[in-house]
Amino acid sequence: GCLLGLDIRQLKEPVPWHLLPPILVTAISVALIEESLFRGAILGLVRQSIPTVPAAIFVSALFSIVHFLNPGGARVTMVRWYSGFELLPHALDKFSEPLLVLGGFVTIGILGLLLAHATIRTASLWLAIGLHSGLIFVKMGFNKITGKIHDTSPWFGGDITVGIGSVLVMLFLWFLTWMIYLRAESDWKLD
Numbered sequence: 001g002c003l004l005g006l007d008i009r010q011l012k013e014p015v016p017w018h019l020l021p022p023i024l025v026t027a028i029s030v031a032l033i034e035e036s037l038f039r040g041a042i043l044g045l046v047r048q049s050i051p052t053v054p055a056a057i058f059v060s061a062l063f064s065i066v067h068f069l070n071p072g073g074a075r076v077t078m079v080r081w082y083s084g085f086e087l088l089p090h091a092l093d094k095f096s097e098p099l100l101v102l103g104g105f106v107t108i109g110i111l112g113l114l115l116a117h118a119t120i121r122t123a124s125l126w127l128a129i130g131l132h133s134g135l136i137f138v139k140m141g142f143n144k145i146t147g148k149i150h151d152t153s154p155w156f157g158g159d160i161t162v163g164i165g166s167v168l169v170m171l172f173l174w175f176l177t178w179m180i181y182l183r184a185e186s187d188w189k190l191d
Helices: 017-047 052-066 083-090 098-122 126-145 164-182
Strands: 009-011 146-148
Touching: 017 052, 017 098, 017 126, 052 098, 098 126, 098 164, 126 146, 126 164
Parallel strands: none
Antiparallel strands: 009 146
């Protein structure tokens, strides 16, 4: 909303509202899968070996790194049993832009810590799934129905998840989540 009000982004004409329902389904599906894997399975396993805070940091860093393993524009013309291996060399393409990687890594790393905090404090994945799916929906939906007007570096990059503004939004969301859902209990349940 602020980006629209500050004339940094504008609604597309006509606004493609019809794109939002499939984005919602995608957001919920991705959040269910990623939270079950990262905060459910991996964080649970790592917490058995190391204390909670280092485990949360490790899993959040892993979560952030995995989001950069994307073959980008590489396409497979015909699907074969070895098609994944054809894409493998392109999985690190995003790492050729260090500022983009650093900006996105920090934002997604903070998101990972927020989601780990929510999971640990509630002893449940549901709050993390809700936060994660909401953020995916907002990010993807906002990118589909708006267009960029001005370059706002270093506050926001080409993707709204990169930049100082994105980090501040994540930290504010973490603070709000703590105030509303997590504050009543003792801080991180340390082992």
